[in-house]
Amino acid sequence: MKKLNIKEFSSIIGVSTATVSRAFNASGRINEKTRRYIIEKAGELGYHANIHARNLSSPRSNIAGLFYPLLAGEQPDYFINEIQQGVQSALMDSGILLQVHPFPARADAELTLETYRTYVLSGGLGAMIIVAGSAESVELVKVAREAEVPYVVIGHMSGETRYTVSFDNGQGARLAGKFFVRTGRRFPAYIGGHLDKRKKLGFLEGLGEISDKLTIHSGGDAFIHGANAFRELRANRPETDCVLCANDVLAAGFIKAAQESGATIPEDIAVIGFDDLSFARYLTPALSSVSLKLNHIGLSAARQILKLLDGNDITPEFVECELIFRDSA
């Protein structure tokens, strides 16, 4: 079945193209009966307004892009996943579609970034949600500004304070540190992938008096690195009695290795993870973790976008980290 365009369709049902167009758009005056008739006929004959033509003549794009830095390694990225799901639920009934735009770190980034740049600047997106965390994120914000596309950034980004849903890793880490001193721990360790300064600093602050005892271990961000960290710690600094891991996957690896070696958690070593991904509670012992409320953050960011698209103003939002207590600390 050949596809109808507006000219054919309108002439078949005996009205003008303008009227057909008005039937499908809120704008313009049209008799309610005519509108219903046209909509009905469109259903019968299978007429669907070409979306590109619409976008061309009256610029709009109901597509929002979610941009985020790709994790190194092949592990599935639960972090982003939880944000994405939050974003999606907020967008669900808004008529806004979601496009996902991962970008790799450094090496290939330039190419990918350039692709996105062109895409956005040529009008492909109506809104952008940018997850901070790499140099590329900053570039993307520039692109958003240049293209005059409404955007919000998730997380910390220097220089950007206007459109954000932010959280403070440092504050979260501080919570963990304080908890450790409060529960009488003496020899803390921090297991971090590619070092996140805020986390480390916050942790140090929270650790207060015992902060001079801190050991830092950094390898990668994956399960295996958590396990390695445990083994090295065991070998080089057996007195360690509490650790903060930069993410939950790392914590899972750490716990696993600890169990294999016979260490008990939290008695011998208390461990706290970061992000509070939903599998944290599946672990044994169930993992205590600094919750970033990722789902909530995603939701908020998307709602902000929705407001911007409605022409409303928004105020930056700050989401406080919360320490979720389970069994590992």
Add this chain to the structure above:
Amino acid sequence: MKKLNIKEFSSIIGVSTATVSRAFNASGRINEKTRRYIIEKAGELGYHANIHARNLSSPRSNIAGLFYPLLAGEQPDYFINEIQQGVQSALMDSGILLQVHPFPARADAELTLETYRTYVLSGGLGAMIIVAGSAESVELVKVAREAEVPYVVIGHMSGETRYTVSFDNGQGARLAGKFFVRTGRRFPAYIGGHLDKRKKLGFLEGLGEISDKLTIHSGGDAFIHGANAFRELRANRPETDCVLCANDVLAAGFIKAAQESGATIPEDIAVIGFDDLSFARYLTPALSSVSLKLNHIGLSAARQILKLLDGNDITPEFVECELIFRDSA
């Protein structure tokens, strides 16, 4: 800075619009020097061809949509996440963008579906990847056909054999059943959310001689339901010595409850999960699971799409389930 359109841009740099257009498109004859000159100038002046106009005059869409049924409950959907990540890596350097289209089950589905329908039929998408598993998926395939958009479906869908990347849950479950009889288990149970016939049937087949002893428990698909299942089983059928769970989250819940009650796994009860999500190995004991190779499936599906978009033919692909042995069985 006002945005340039092709007419302005071309007249500023002293060529015709046709030449500018040719510079950016593979089609058409153009002197290599002219092309380079134009591209350079475009960079300087910040000219970006309007994407809607391009799509209008020469129909193409470099957007692929990933459609999938939404999980009941608010849990993050790791299943889809792993597929999505596979899809993304395959699409990464292809220039094809990915849009995600979750659709809720039943209740609100009609509205959402209608939105997607209109969107696709009006030319919004260049390709569709449809995850089977609900009545809506079938509808979406119809939409794809009607809109003449290349598509591939992931999973089983009756009537659709041409464009698929499929797997057989039944085959996977059979593996689990066989393993249980081989290892001398006698009283099997199946923990399933909304019952998946194939899984149950396959499990029964694999169970062979001990299949008449099978108990079936079905509640929901979440962690809590797995835990509940354990408790009920313990109360009503304490002799149970092996279970297959319809997914890994369920299995995680089951294991957790088992540990709390003091039962040991796998000695007292062997448990096998389904999907082999990446957190399976984080659990204690590490969860044995029927792997669907979701990441691989996503990759394949996307590659099929790429082939179709290149005008090549594809042959349906079948991905065999594999039982991944870890510590829980």
Add this chain to the structure above:
DNA sequence: TATATTTGCGTAATCGGTTACGCAAATATA
């Protein structure tokens, strides 16, 4: 009833590209 206002719709310009067609210049062939 005469005039002013509103409503409903059609005509045609416009959005910003792509590309068929044709022509002149450059190159190849005889």
Add this chain to the structure above:
DNA sequence: TATATTTGCGTAACCGATTACGCAAATATA
């Protein structure tokens, strides 16, 4: 050198919608 072919580019007709403008009919106001 004369002719045939190829190359490079410009002109203008599309692609399929939206919407400013204007007119006639319907309704409101005097």
